Amino acid sequence: MQRYESPIYNLEPESGLLGRNRGLKWAVIIGAWAMLGVIYAGPVYMEVRAEGMNHSAWRIFSWGILTWLAWAPLTPAMLWLARHHSLAGDAWKRSLPIHIPAFLLLSAIHSAAAVAITLNVKPFDNMGSSPTTFWPRFLSRMQGSFGSDLLVYGTVVGVCYAIDYYHKYREREFQASQLEAQLAQAQLDSLRMQLHPHFLFNTLNGIVSLVRDSKNEAAVNMLVGLSDLLRHALEHSDQQEVELKVELNFIKLYLGIQQMRFSDRLQIEIDVDPNTMKALVPNLILQPLVENALRHGIGRRAASGVIGVGAHIEDGLLRMTVFDNGGGLPHNWQLKSSVGIGLANTAARLQQLYGENHRLDINNRQQGGVEVVIVTPLRILA
Secondary structure, eight states: OEEOOOOOOOOSOOOGGGSSOHHHHHHHHHHHHHHHHHHHHHHHHHHHHHTTOOOOHHHHHHHHHHHHHTTGGGHHHHHHHHHHSOOSGGGHHHHHHHHHHHHHHHHHHHHHHHHHHHHHHOTTSSOTTSOOSHHHHHHHHHHHTHHHHHHHHHHHHHHHHHHHHHHHHHHHHHHHHHHHHHHHHHHHHHHHHHTOHHHHHHHHHHHHHHHHTTOHHHHHHHHHHHHHHHHHHHHTTTOSEEEHHHHHHHHHHHHHHHHHHHGGGEEEEEEEOGGGTTBEEETTSSHHHHHHIIIIIGGGOSSOEEEEEEEEEETTEEEEEEEEOSSOOOTTOOHHHHOOHHHHHHHHHHHHHHTTSOEEEEEEOTTSSEEEEEEEEOOBOO
């Protein structure tokens, strides 16, 4: 069995504040904490001035900025904890026992740094009756700053998630634009196939033959089928996914016209579970597979051939198949080296839509011929 190995796409969002461009990220971190320090120290300075206390401005601002900057070296640890032990969704139950002791440790470290800064900078000149030794002030600050430190910790974690979600949103937008481009290419390939002179000449010659044989109703049906095929491709041109019944209608129109080309050499087998008809599938996902089966399977046989299309629910997943009873794949055939434009586009679209949650298999059938299997998540349109 040949299995398509999905190409590796760089779909990971840029790792937030501590990804690439570390110098710039550190500048942002330091600048943000320094700005908070200025915002914090400004009202304190205005308040002491309003009360007639002539404390040094540079001491108060230095104390405020340095106290908030003490969070900067602790920020990477908070970001690492936020990403590796997520508090989003149901994961918070497992992560909370890790975050609580981590927060207490980081709060203690920051309190120690803040006390050391206060004792050295002396923002209010005369410390009055406050303890002037480290440990009493440290224990006092640990108790008094618990709430504010918890708010800081929660804010950093929240900002981390907001940035990551933003990057994921942008990444999904980029993937959507790629999918639109690939869908447009698939539509162009389909229309090019439909408008290919050889295809049209065969169709028109078949219609002329029917008219000459006075089979006017059959000729009209062939013209209507060709018109419906072109109209169908254009009507759904802006849809990334369609119901399976819509995709099957297109395939039936296409095969109906191809039956005229192959006459009694082509037999069609459709085996679709009715419960799958409203399942969402990528638009035009089956057409290139059916075209390959016709071109490489039935087209090379002198005897009659069979093209089969199936869809069933298997283990809660949607399993679609396209097969023929042609000559099969060569013994040393490799998908990676032999893939054509149609299969490459199909594989890329499946990868973009479903990531690793899909399977694309191409293998020889025991009864002869080739079978292509696509397995995707089952999503039923309500």
